[in-house]
Amino acid sequence: TAKHTGKRTVFYDDTQDENSLLRLQLVKDLKDAISNDHLDLHFQPKINLVNQSVSSVEALLRWEHPEHGMVPPGRIIPMAEQTGVIQQLTRWVLARALRQLSDWRRDGIDIGVAVNLSAYDLRDTTLPEVVHGLLTETGTHPEQLTLEVTESAMMSDLNNAAQLLSRIKEMGVSIAIDDFGTGFSSLSYLKKLPVKELKIDKSFVINMGHDENDAMIVHSTIDLAHNLGLTVVAEGVESRKVLEQLQSQGCDLVQGFHVCKPLPAVKLGGWLREMSHR
């Protein structure tokens, strides 16, 4: 269902129009948007709390539909998964993100990028070759790319996911666990996976300023990550108070509206330049 707010139509993340004509039309529009390069990426920095530097940014999908306005990724991704478009979409995102890196390099900005994967991508055995091809094509060092995968995406087929991710890791690409704390309760799988970075889900981080339980969960997760030799990122940092808490708890990297919202490439380039001159 869609609610009209003036000219714009805002989509809700529901499934009521699952089989409706609107949905079919949207799927068709999404396919066209991929082929015609009408999608976009925004980028949000990961800030190092020790030296205040930015060594990488996360790419986040954006789609401005000509009639319906912004369609959130939380709606695009499930639609792409259900209709078999996800493989194409992930390739588009990877290609766009890596091309952006080479544009930034040309402008003197040396930075890495993180791209989100869907559970479906972990079943795509051609993914390592695709990643390798795009790295070569864009002249990107594998160390500059991180792939973010959610806990739940890996759990659905742990052995296969571990195998695929190992092939990607062998190329020098890093793997991050996204939304940590929201998925599987057992931690034993962490040992099985070639993971370098752990991202604490924003649902714990957002309220840690006034919720002691959340603060404790975040603190324990930071210690856990460090004991396992992993870099830990807190996402959803919306206040200075939380930022300072994370700093005193020894968190490595942060992301959040308080520091920098996801921005279009050009704007982010400006933000990065400003940061580096501080």
Ligand code: C2E
């Ligand atoms: P995610 O990977 O956990 O990304 C973080 C989300 O939190 C982003 O929402 C980001 O805009 C938002 N965010 C960043 N800072 C803050 C903050 O301080 N407070 C709050 N409340 N939110 C913050 P976005 O861009 O709407 O993306 C939502 C989800 O859609 C992502 O969650 C990711 O799972 C998925 N997604 C986005 N782009 C892609 C993509 O290219 N491929 C795939 N497979 N999934 C994507």
Ligand code: CA
């Ligand atoms: Ca992510």
Ligand code: CA
């Ligand atoms: Ca996340």
Ligand code: CA
């Ligand atoms: Ca999420």
